[in-house]
C-alpha cells in the first residue's frame with residue numbers, strides 16, 4: 001500500500017517537474033512536424049489518398065498510425081494531455097505559493113549589504129528615523145517592511161511578473177478547453193447557390209452539399225436563418241488578377257422567418273455575414289450556363305446548373321447539364337433511351353485555337369461553350385453515385401449513352417439534333433459557394449488568447465527586484481550624530497538592467513537626504 | 519479602390535535601391551571580416567565576480583568605452599563597417615518605402631517583399647543592440663545570412679510590383695504581418711547568436727574546436743544575453759502575431775485555426791521558443807540545450823519562410839511568388 005502511494009507520489013512529482021514539462025513541450029513540437037510535412041486528410045483528402053497510393057506499404061502504415069490526421073491522432077493527444085496534466089500539477093503549488101507571497105512581507109534585510117550585486121554607501125548628518133522616512137517616500141509603489149529598531153527597510157517590487165506568468169499558463173489551459181468545446185459543439189457546412197435569387201435555409205443538414213458536425217451536433221439544432229443570394233460581382237484588373245469579390249444577399253432571422261421580411265447584407269472575402277451565432281462566408285464562385293431544350297413536340301425545358309471552374313485565372317469551366325425527363329414520355333424504358341446530357345467546357349471570355357475553345361479572361365465578356373450532347377440512359381437508377389459535373393462513363397462504354405452532337409456555341413446560338421431537338425445556349429448565371437460555420441466557443445478562445453498575450457508580456461518584461469537599506473548611527477567622535485546608510489539591490493530574475501534602476505533609486509535617495517540635511 | 523494602380527517609376531527605383539542595399543551590406547560584411555582578421559584575439563576580460571549565488575553581469579559596455587584617443591586600424595575599419603551597415607539599413611528602408619508608395623499599400627504583400635522586410639528588421643535590431651552591447655564582432659555573421667536571404671529573394675522570389683489579391687485586402691495584413699515580420703527579423707538575430715554561442719562554448723570546452731572562429735567571438739555570456747534578450751523581446755510579439763493571424767483567418771477562411779501548413783509551422787516555432795524559455799529556467803538545460811532549442815526555432819522560422827511557400831500548397835500559398 002505504501003509502495004503504491006510512494007509510486008504514485010513519485011510519478012506525480014516526475015510528471016510535474018520542470019524537466020518533464022520541458023521534454024513534453026519539445027515532444028509536442030516534434031510531433032507536430034508530420035502535420036506540417038505530410039498531406040493531411042482534413043485539408044486535402046484527394047492529395048492524401050494519392051500520397052498513400054504512391055507510397056504503398058509505407059503509406060498504408062503511416063495511415064494506420066494516424067500520420068495523415070496528425071492532430072487528431074492518439075499519440076498527439078497523449079502528448080498534450082500529459083503536458084496539460086503536468087501543467088495543472090505545476091500550477092497548483094505555484095498558485096498556492098503565489099498567494100502566500102502576496103500576503104507575506106518582503107524578506108528581512110541581509111546582514112551584509114556589501115555582498116549584494118548592487119551596493120552603495122553614504123553618510124549623512126540626518127538621524128536614522130529621518131533617513132527611514134526619506135527612503136519610504138522614495139519607495140512609493142514598492143512593497144516595504146520597515147524595522148524602526150534596526151533602522152532597516154526591505155522593499156520588493158515586480159510581483160506582476162509572477163501574476164503574468166500564472167495568468168499566461170492558466171489562459172493556456174482555458175484556451176485548450178475552449179478549443180475542444182468548439183470542436184464538440186460546432187459545425188461547418190458548404191452549399192452552392194445560384195446568384196439569381198436562390199434561397200437556402202439553415203434548417204436541416206440535407207440542405208447542404210457537404211456538412212461536418214461536431215460530436216455533440218446531431219443536426220436538429222442548427223441556428224435558424226434563411227439566405228437569398230441576389231447578386232455576385234467580381235472585379236478584375238486588366239491582366240485578370242482579381243481585385244474584389246462581393247455578393248449581395250438578403251437574410252431572414254427570428255420572427256421574420258415566418259413572414260416575408262428580409263434584411264440586406266453584403267458578403268465579401270474577409271467580410272462574412274454574422275447572424276444568430278453563425279457566420280456565412282463567401283468561399284468561391286463560378287458560372288452556371290443555362291441551356292434551353294426544345295423537344296420535337298414543341299415542349300421546352302430549361303436548366304441552369306453550376307459548372308466546375310478549372311483554372312482560377314481564366315475560369316474555363318467544365319460540367320454537365322442533364323435533362324433526365326424528356327417530356328411526354330411515360331414509359332420508363334423509353335424514357336431511359338431519350339435522356340439528354342450536355343457536357344463540355346464553358347469559357348467566360350472565349351478564344352478559339354482552331355475549333356478548340358479556351359478562355360482568356362475570368363470575367364463574363366464573351367461567353368461560349370463547347371459541348372458534346374449525349375442521349376440515352378444517364379444511369380441515374382444504376383445505384384452508382386452520380387457526379388453533378390460529369391456523365392457516367394460506364395453508361396457511355398456500355399453503349400447505352402451515346403454522343404449525338406458536338407458544337408461550339410456562343411450566347412444565343414443553338415444546335416439541332418438528328419431527331420429535331422433544339423438545344424440553345426440561352427444564358428449564364430453566376431454561382432457562389434458559401435460556407436456556414438458555427439463555433440460557440442470561439443469568443444472564449446479569443447478571450448484566453450488575449451489573456452495569454454497580456455500575461456506573457458508582463459511575465460517577460462517585468463523584473464522581480466529587491467532593495468534594502470540599513471541606516472546605522474555612526475559611532476563616536478567626529479562622526480557622532482551622523483548616520484551611515486547602506487543600500488543593496490538584487491534582481492531575482494535576469495540580472496541585466498536592474499543596475500540602472502538601482503542607481504536611479506539610490507541617487508534619488510541621496511538627493512532627498514541632502515535636501516533634508518541642508 | 520486603393521492599391522490598384524502602380525507607379526512603375528517608383529517601383530523601378532525601389533528595385534534599384536534593393537540591389538544597392540545588398541551591395542552595401544556586402545561591403546560592410548567585408549569590412550567586419552577585415553576587422554576580425556586583423557584584430558588581436560579577445561582581450562582577456564576581467565573575471566566576473568560572483569556574489570553569493572548571484573552572478574553579476576559585466577557592466578554594460580558602450581561604444582563610448584572605446585573612445586580612446588588613438589584608434590587602431592582594425593578598430594577604424596570596424597567603425598566604418600558599422601557606418602556602412604547604417605547606410606545599408608537606410609537604403610533598405612527606402613527600398614521598402616518606395617515599393618509601398620509604388621503600389622499604394624504595405625510593402626509586404628508577397629514573399630519577396632516579406633523577406634526584404636524581415637531582413638530590414640534584423641539589421642535594425644542588430645544596430646539597436648550594438649548601441650548598448652559589445653557585439654560588433656558579430657557583424658559579419660549577422661550580415662552573411664541576410665545577404666544570402668536578400669539575394670535569394672531578389673533573384674528567385676522577385677515579384678513585380680502589383681496590387682494585393684482580394685484575400686489579402688484587409689487591415690489585418692498591417693497588424694498580423696508586421697508583427698510576424700518584427701518577430702522573424704529579431705528571432706533571426708537570436709538564432710545567429712545561439713549558433714555562435716554553441717561554437718564559442720564548444721571552443722571553451724576544447725580550445726582546439728572552432729579555434730579560428732571562436733577565439734574572436736565575444737564571451738559566451740554576451741552571446742547568451744543577446745539570444746535571450748532578443749527572444750524574450752520577441753516572444754510576446756510572436757504570440758500576438760499568431761493570435762492576429764487566427765483572428766484574420768476567422769474572417770477570411772471561415773475558421774480561426776485549421777492546421778494549415780503555415781499555421782502548423784508557426785505553432786511549432788512558437789512551441790520551440792516556449793521550450794527555449796523553459797529550458798532557460800530549468801537546471802541542467804540552461805546553457806547548451808537552450809541554445810540548441812533556439813537554433814531549432816530559428817531553423818523552423820526559416821523553413822516556414824521558404825518551404826511552406828514553395829513546396830507545399832496551403833491557404834497561405836497565394837501570397838507566394840508573383
Ligand code: HEM
Pocket residue numbers: 016017018019021025083084086087088090091165169172456459460753789791792795796799
Ligand atoms: C503547455 C505548454 C506550456 C507552454 C506553451 C508554456 C509557456 C511558457 C512560457 C512562454 C514561459 C516564459 C515566461 C518566462 O520565462 O517567464 C513559461 C514560463 C514558465 N513555465 Fe511554462 N509553459 C507550458 C507548460 C508549463 C508546465 C507544464 C510547467 C510546469 C512544470 C511550466 C512552468 C513554467 C515556469 C515555472 C515558468 C517560469 C520560468 C521563469 O521564471 O522564467 N510551464 N512557460
